[in-house]
Amino acid sequence: MTILERLGVESPVVQAGMGGGLSRHGLAAAVSEAGGLGTIAVNGATAIERELAAAKALTAAPIAVNLLLPFARRSWFGAAAGADAVITFWGTPRRRTPGIWMHQCGTVAEARSAHAASADAVIVQGVEAGGHVRGRIPALQLHARIRAVLPADYPTLLAGGIAERGDVQRALEAGASGAVAGTRFLLSDESRAHPLYKQRALEATDTVLTELFGFGWPAPHRVGRNAATERWLGANPRGPRLNRTINRLASPAARFTPAAAQMRLARAQRPGSRLLTPVGPTDDGFANLVDAGPLYMGQTVARIDELMPAAEIVRALTP
Ligand SMILES: Cc1cc2nc3c(=O)[nH]c(=O)nc-3n(C[C@H](O)[C@H](O)[C@H](O)COP(=O)(O)O)c2cc1C
Structure with missing residues (x-):
């Protein structure tokens, strides 16, 4: 029985948590x-x-909550414990909730420490992924390296580059218990991305x-091009050194800046x-961010050319 089957999930398709409210109850429940x-x-x-209560009102099926370790406070873990699974990202993996817990990793060392910390599974993120990117090599390559060092029966999922059924099939053939897709679900009817953000991604x-x-979170992220990337990214895609230095120096304070x-x-x-903050443009957020903020998206945008209802995406991806 795979980890997803243990949860009562039939399809090996997982919709990635997309932060700042891009993935809320409507998308999660539809998936x-x-x-x-x-x-x-x-x-x-x-x-x-x-959001969890609203999702549970729409479906009896299992729902996961995603938490970013640099920002999640104790009370957030308490609230997330009400979900069927908790998925953490970015930081030292540590068990904080009693139920099913998966940690998204970008290196072999990180996967080892998630396993040692009793994570029920690791999600292996490749460099092709959208959003904040921990992986440095393609997902299938990293997945092979991680599987080589962890026990053969330890569950892994693969994230990065999943946009079509063949991608899910390849992940399963590589021994993964499931495939995690972000960008494909960003381009669903139910995601809360601003309509112009969806259009740019299409x-x-x-x-x-x-x-x-990186103001508030100086970490690598994969985005689409807009006026801000045109303004600041010349020969160096990381961004000007001065901007990065400011972001790095300001991050301890910026992280604890009140949300307002x-x-x-x-x-x-x-x-x-x-x-430039990491806040992305949601449909109820600020339209200026379509050109001044991060349009998180992965390399699969090159292969996605239509918005679809989330349920159809699940069916289209399921082998
Ligand atoms: C718009 C967007 C927002 C994301 N936000 C988060 C997040 O808040 N937390 C997280 O763990 N991963 C986040 N990710 C990364 C995903 O967990 C996942 O690694 C990635 O989407 C997989 O690659 P793909 O975009 O090619 O499917 C985000 C990805 C995208 C595309």
């Missing part, structure tokens, strides 16, 4: 109701509880791995601003 595993990604214990043919939108202040900064953000 889970269609037989996959849907994931909620919002900030704050109250929002997690609210039109995009390439992406850039950068550190540009961060939102004020995001609202005022322009393509020419030197301080």
Whole structure:
């Protein structure tokens, strides 16, 4: 029995948590109701509880909650413990909730430490992934390296580059128990990305791995091009050294800036601003972020040219 079957999930397709409210109850519930595993990604214990309750009202199927370790506080873990699975990312893996816990990893060392910390599974993220990127090599390569050092029966899932059924098939053939897709579900009817963000992603043919939108979280992320990337990214896709230095020095303080202040900064953000926050454009957020903020997307945008209902995506991906 795979880890997903243990959860009561029929399809090996997992919808990645997409932060800042891009994936909320509507998307997660539609994915889970269609037989996959849907994931909620919002900030704050109250929002997690609210979104989880709203998802549970829409489906009896299992729902996951995603938490970013640099930001999650104790109360967020308490709220996430009400989910059927907790998926963590970015930081030292440590068990914080009693139920099923998976940790997304980008290196062999990180996978080893998640296993040692009693994670029920690791999600292996490749460099082709959208959003914040921990992986440095393609997902299938990293997956092979990680499987080679962990016990043969230890469950792994693969993230990065999943947009079609063949991608899921290849992940399963490589021994993964499931495939995690972010970008494909960003381009669903139910994702809460701003409509212009979805349109840009549908039109995009390439992406850039950068550190540009790093005020508050100076970590590599894969985005589509917009006015801000055109303004700041010349020969060096990471972004100007001065911007990165400011981001790095400011990050301890910026991380604990109250959410309201961060939102004020995001609202005022322009393509020419030197301080660029990681806040992405949601359909109920700030339209200025379509050109001044991060349009998180993975390399699969080159292969995706239509929005689809999330349930149809689950069916299209399931082998
Ligand atoms: C728009 C977007 C937002 C993301 N936000 C998060 C997040 O908040 N937490 C997280 O663990 N991963 C996040 N990711 C990364 C995913 O977990 C996953 O690794 C990635 O989507 C897989 O690659 P793909 O985009 O090619 O499917 C995000 C990805 C995208 C595309």
